Structures are given as structure tokens and as C-alpha cells.
Amino acid sequence: MSKKILLSGVKPTGRPHIGNYFGAMKQFVDLFNANDYQCYFFIADYHALNFIQNAAEMNQNILDLAIDYLALGLDPKTAVLYKQSDVSAHTELSWIFDTIVTMPYLMRAHAYKDAEAKNKEINVGTFNYPVLMAADILLYDTDVVPVGADQKQHVEYARDIAEKFNFIFCGATKDGKNADKAIFKLPEPLILESVATVPGTDGRKMSKSYNNTIPLFATREEITKAVMSIVTDSGGPEAGGIPANVYAMHKLLKSEAELTSLYDTNKGKYKALKEALIEDMDAFIKPLREKRVEIAKDSQAVIEILRDGAERANEVASKKLSAVKKVIGVL
Numbered sequence: 001m002s003k004k005i006l007l008s009g010v011k012p013t014g015r016p017h018i019g020n021y022f023g024a025m026k027q028f029v030d031l032f033n034a035n036d037y038q039c040y041f042f043i044a045d046y047h048a049l050n051f052i053q054n055a056a057e058m059n060q061n062i063l064d065l066a067i068d069y070l071a072l073g074l075d076p077k078t079a080v081l082y083k084q085s086d087v088s089a090h091t092e093l094s095w096i097f098d099t100i101v102t103m104p105y106l107m108r109a110h111a112y113k114d115a116e117a118k119n120k121e122i123n124v125g126t127f128n129y130p131v132l133m134a135a136d137i138l139l140y141d142t143d144v145v146p147v148g149a150d151q152k153q154h155v156e157y158a159r160d161i162a163e164k165f166n167f168i169f170c171g172a173t174k175d176g177k178n179a180d181k182a183i184f185k186l187p188e189p190l191i192l193e194s195v196a197t198v199p200g201t202d203g204r205k206m207s208k209s210y211n212n213t214i215p216l217f218a219t220r221e222e223i224t225k226a227v228m229s230i231v232t233d234s235g236g237p238e239a240g241g242i243p244a245n246v247y248a249m250h251k252l253l254k255s256e257a258e259l260t261s262l263y264d265t266n267k268g269k270y271k272a273l274k275e276a277l278i279e280d281m282d283a284f285i286k287p288l289r290e291k292r293v294e295i296a297k298d299s300q301a302v303i304e305i306l307r308d309g310a311e312r313a314n315e316v317a318s319k320k321l322s323a324v325k326k327v328i329g330v331l
Helices: 018-033 055-071 091-100 108-117 124-138 149-168 220-228 244-250 256-265 270-296 298-327
Strands: 004-010 037-043 079-083 144-147 190-193
Touching: 004 055, 004 124, 004 149, 018 037, 018 144, 037 055, 037 298, 055 079, 055 270, 055 298, 079 298, 091 124, 091 298, 108 124, 124 149, 144 149, 149 190, 149 298, 220 270, 244 270, 256 270, 270 298
Parallel strands: 004 037, 004 144, 037 079, 144 190
Antiparallel strands: none
16 A cells, blocks of 8 residues: 555744744654655745845745755655755746635635734735635645644635635535545644744743744854743742743653652752753754754755756645546636
8 A cells, every 4th residue: 555645734834933943843744754744845945035035034044944854854755855946836836726716715724814914915815825825735635734723724624625626626525426526635643743833931821922932943152041040930830839831841851750850959049940951952953963064055956946846746746636627627
């Protein structure tokens, strides 16, 4: 039996922090490198155009994101790593889907409703992004898409669009009639149940928008500055005089059993506990940082990995697009 297809994409919109890593990136890399799936991982640069409209910044962000994932251990021989913009079938299929998707349907999307609630001027890319995302997913006969619980709607949109296309152009119905004629497989969300909600240095969820992050590949100096700025309080485990934010971040790196002695011995000594966190954080980040530095020395090799991935992705995507063109009558 052939392996199931797993697909995920990440927008190149900035450098990752440890919240990104423990919240999703680690799980993605583990899934990509597992032998359970044929994996496709794409850099969603066209989606990122909704946020970044500067060529130099976009180019650097794309390269940085590829280097980041390679440094975290993504194996380009196991997973197909490519740029969305290098596979033109993504945007071509998106237009085909546009002709069967209605505006009221797209107005249900979380991103659109959030922008509307904030009275933002909404561009067509933001409004239409679920359609491009459906094309991203459906081109590869994707079986599963790893997402957090709050991103399940992305996969639901892809399923709905696939079902509508299969019905209109193939006569395939939800009850199984003409199922053998359906062009698109219906993907399933793979909900990452164990994702961590990582607190930032101010106690809120770690986010670049809050300026409360610790960069994933931070230097020792950056780690020290960030950790020493963590807001402390005594509301830690069962209000036992333990600094809650420091402890919550420390739990990402060590088990509760390992931390018990440290925090009991240094109860009330916030500086000592922060210094211990600095040591553990640097011990965790240092090998990742060093590996990233080595990979970044040969940016051309990274570009070649992306080109190779694009060739492999195009081989699959072009076949699917040809099948689509045939059933809509343009081939």
C-alpha cells in the first residue's frame, strides 16, 4: 500500500520564537520525518503577500524559513520542501475554484470576519485566501493536514470545495454515487492535541505582536535579556510562592520532577531561578543555533533543495491539474 499524503504550509512572515516551536513546529518536523506519510511542506509565499509587499524582505524571509526548518531537522529527502510560487498549479486551480465558490461562503472565514470586526480595509487576497488554501491542499491528493484546533476551518473549506467540484463536474455525490469519477480526495484535519501554549515574557501568550518573545535561534545574550525581563509573580504551582511565568517556560525544557528540587530550594529567589532558566534555555537553543549557522553558510544549497522540491511537487500537481482541465472542458 502507498503511504498516506500529509501536507502543511507555513507563511514566511518573520523569524520564529520558542512559542512557534513548541506550539507547532516541533510536531510538524516529527511528522515530516516519520516514515508514516509521504510529506509535502511548502513555503506559502503567495499567502504571505497579504502581509509582506517588499521584495527584499520576502526573498530573505523565504530563505530564512527554509533554513529554519532544515536546522530543526526537516529532511528534504523524506519531505518534499518547496515554494508555493514555484508550482503555478496552485494559483491556476485557485481560479478554477473561484468560479464555483460564492462570496457569502467566503465571508464565513475566520480571517475575513476578524478583519471586518476590526474595520480593516480587506484586500481580495485576504478574502479569497481559503480558496487558494484549498488548492494548496487538494492538488496533492492530501489525506491529512496537521493543524491546531483553531485552524480546523482551513481543512473544512478544502473539503467543501472538493465536494462541490466533484458534484458539479464529476457527478459525485456525498452518498457515494459516482465516487469513482471524483477528481478530489477529501482531506482530514490531523489535530495536534499536545501543542503547548507558551507564555511570553509578560505572561500573555507568546506572540511577535506583543513583543514578548524569545527567538528560537537566540544568542546567549538575547536569551539572557529576554529571560531577565520575564514578569514574575508568586502564583505558580498551587500558589506556592513559585514565579508562574518562569516556571511555565521552564516546563518546556524539563519535567516537573526535575524542577521540583530546583524550585523548592530557590523558593522566592527569582533571580536564581531565572539564571537557571537561562542555562537550560541556552542548552536547548545552542545546538539548533549552531546548526542553523552552518546551513546558512551555503544558501545556494538551500535554494537547490527548494528547486528540487518544486520539481517533485510540480510532477504531482501538474497531473492533477490536467485531470481538472479535462473534466471542466478546457483540455
